[in-house]
Amino acid sequence: MNQVVLVTGGSSGIGKSICLYLHEKGYIVYGTSRNPARYAHEVPFKLIALDVLDDTTITPALKTIIDAEGKLDVLVNNAGIGMLGSIEDSTAEEVKEVFETNVYGILRTCQAVLPHMRERKMGLIINVSSIAGYMGLPYRGIYSATKASVHMITEAMRMELKPYGVHACVVDPGDFATNISDNRKVAHAGRSGSVYMEEINRIEAMINAEVAHSSDPLLMGKAIEKIIRSSNPDINYLVGKPMQKLSILVRRLVPKKWFEKIIASHYNMPVK
Template sequence: MVFITGVSSGIGAATARLLGAAGYRVFGGARDPERIQAAPGVELVACDVRDEISVRTAVDQIIDRAGRIDVLVNNAGVSLAGPIEATSVEEAQALFDTNVFGALRTIRSVLPDMRARRSGLIVNVSSVLGFLPAPFMGLYAASKHAIEGLSETLDHEVRNLGIRVVLLEPSFTRTNLDLGSKRTAAVIADYADALARSHRAVVQQIATAPRPETVAEKIAAIIKGPHRLREPADRRARLLRTLRRYAPVKGVDSSLRKTFGL
């Protein structure tokens, strides 16, 4: 049985469709499930990862109906683009409340059942920005860095209990999350030109980026395959991880700035 958060669109929706079609019993969490059409084999539950009661209620409902949760896919997330200087503390807190604390809420809610059965898999959807920050995506990258640290630590803590954790690291994906990133409310003129060039570069990258179905196929492979803590979701993500690890720092820095039009 698989529980996926954030199934209203993008990677979450594609993963729910794929796993449901493959014969898994899938529960999809969404803030307003009545507004979306459930794919065959997918049962929708109301789940707002920003709300502790909503998360716990969703998990209790799933266990009541299915008896267990074998796999949790922490996919729900939001983005934020803009200079760090222009990012308010309130904007940063809202982003972390979904991307980091939302994942923490679902993890804490499913672990008692997994511990009792000494079995379980938690897949946390990170990003290449979790190990390779990008300009004007500082707080989003910081949230994914936090997920990387949380996941690696958690895997050590639960491994002896029969539970494993996987970090899924997509590169740009053709979803509304990447293409329609929310902008910081504040605007600082000194950054405007570089921000505009960076945005154009991102749009160009997304035009040829993998579709969410590619990431969904990777999640399916993770569920069936041998455990690896970090799983790049596509060829570009694998290349970027290799470059980050082995290429000279100056070369990576220059390549990054060129990619983002700086």
């Protein structure tokens, strides 16, 4: 019987590409959106309502799948948002909003599906983090912090779930050409006279150009399918351009201050 896969955030970018790829390969795919009616006509897979901020949408979404298919084999926690802003400018409310989506959102969906997966003594959870989760990127420190949290949560979860036959892993994308730039939160103060405003605008233009000219998110579909087919998934998978993947190795190998200089010079920031 075909495997049933739930992908949060199936209306756009990486999540949509994952859904399209898996659907093509014959998986039973359920993508999600906070507004499925807006996108359902554009996609060949099922798109159901789910907001990772709202438990009352998660339980019915899971019920829809179990009622129709009798099971859920794979959960891909892909829904997420970017954030731009200096650490000084980012208010607690703004930070909370990004953690709510990128971290608590993943916790909510995991907690909803795990009883079902444990009972069946099988299942796979793939959490989408980021290469940004390995380093505090300037003006994206909050985003990096949410993605680093996803690494730690998944590492712990893997060990907790092993006795129940459920696997968990992280996928770390590099830059992919999606709508992430349009949907990114920006710390309000950074747009209204902050001392960092000029730098934020410069860095934003730079990262938007990088994202616009980056990899095709279809690559993520291929990577996810490979993980689903693996009998014993690894802890994490890097997916992206070779230089982006290499940055993780360089960070491990060189003294921390050298790595800081590499990142600062990439963003044309002072290196001393």
